[in-house]
Amino acid sequence: xxxxxxxxxxxxxxxxxxxxxxxxxxxxxxxxxxxxxxxxxxxxxxxxxxxxxxxxxxxxxxxxxxxxxxxxxxxxxxxxxxxxxxxxxxxxxxxxxxxxxxxxxxxxxxxxxxx
Amino acid sequence: xxxxxxxxxxxxxxxxxxxxxxxxxxxxxxxxxxxxxxxxxxxxxxxxxxxxxxxxxxxxxxxxxxxxxxxxxxxxxxxxxxxxxxxxxxxxxxxxxxxxxxxxxxxxxxxxxxx
Numbered sequence: 001x002x003x004x005x006x007x008x009x010x011x012x013x014x015x016x017x018x019x020x021x022x023x024x025x026x027x028x029x030x031x032x033x034x035x036x037x038x039x040x041x042x043x044x045x046x047x048x049x050x051x052x053x054x055x056x057x058x059x060x061x062x063x064x065x066x067x068x069x070x071x072x073x074x075x076x077x078x079x080x081x082x083x084x085x086x087x088x089x090x091x092x093x094x095x096x097x098x099x100x101x102x103x104x105x106x107x108x109x110x111x112x113x114x115x
Numbered sequence: 116x117x118x119x120x121x122x123x124x125x126x127x128x129x130x131x132x133x134x135x136x137x138x139x140x141x142x143x144x145x146x147x148x149x150x151x152x153x154x155x156x157x158x159x160x161x162x163x164x165x166x167x168x169x170x171x172x173x174x175x176x177x178x179x180x181x182x183x184x185x186x187x188x189x190x191x192x193x194x195x196x197x198x199x200x201x202x203x204x205x206x207x208x209x210x211x212x213x214x215x216x217x218x219x220x221x222x223x224x225x226x227x228x229x230x
Contacts (some may be wrong), residue, residue: 034219042223088157100209105157105159
């Protein structure tokens with residue numbers, strides 16, 4: 001049984017600061033890791049994906065993966081009020097035998113950027 | 116283009132009704148997914164189709180019946196639903212590269228209310 005853990009928050013960050021979101025996962029065989037942003041009443045929107053240990057940067061977003069510690073994080077630099085949303089960590093792969101595999105989501109972290 | 120479309124956006128149905136949800140993608144993706152999301156909860160996987168064949172059924176009750184008529188279309192047929200089935204139903208698609216780690220893109224969802 002795969003499990004993905006996130007602090008549900010709310011996490012409150014001042015505008016312009018760095019928001020740091022964390023996630024741990026239980027299945028050591030997990031292959032791929034995703035961060036989705038979800039506004040209230042909307043569907044999840046892909047922010048970042050990461051497959052390899054280390055950092056991956058895309059604009060104001062940096063995803064970090066440490067497979068030894070089974071830990072994924074998302075940093076949001078220069079946080080804006082429009083970044084206020086729920087951030088879902090998701091993992092897949094592992095026991096799928098290499099075929100299409102559904103995502104296992106964490107419960108999400110509610111992020112609030114204070115103007 | 117990373118667009119997945121879903122119709123209808125909203126659906127209200129009685130417990131004796133039969134209705135269908137439709138999902139379409141034109142990205143050439145070969146894997147398609149149905150998820151269910153209850154309020155304040157993360158999405159939960161229901162079904163996975165890979166190359167138009169059902170590959171994963173997460174023990175979903177038979178009142179939900181998926182169908183994949185072709186590689187671009189995914190339907191979810193609903194019959195004799197219960198009020199607790201009210202939720203946001205999300206469709207997603209991915210490349211299906213065979214690594215078990217493809218990025219999934221979500222449609223806007225269908226908000227279902229069962230009376």
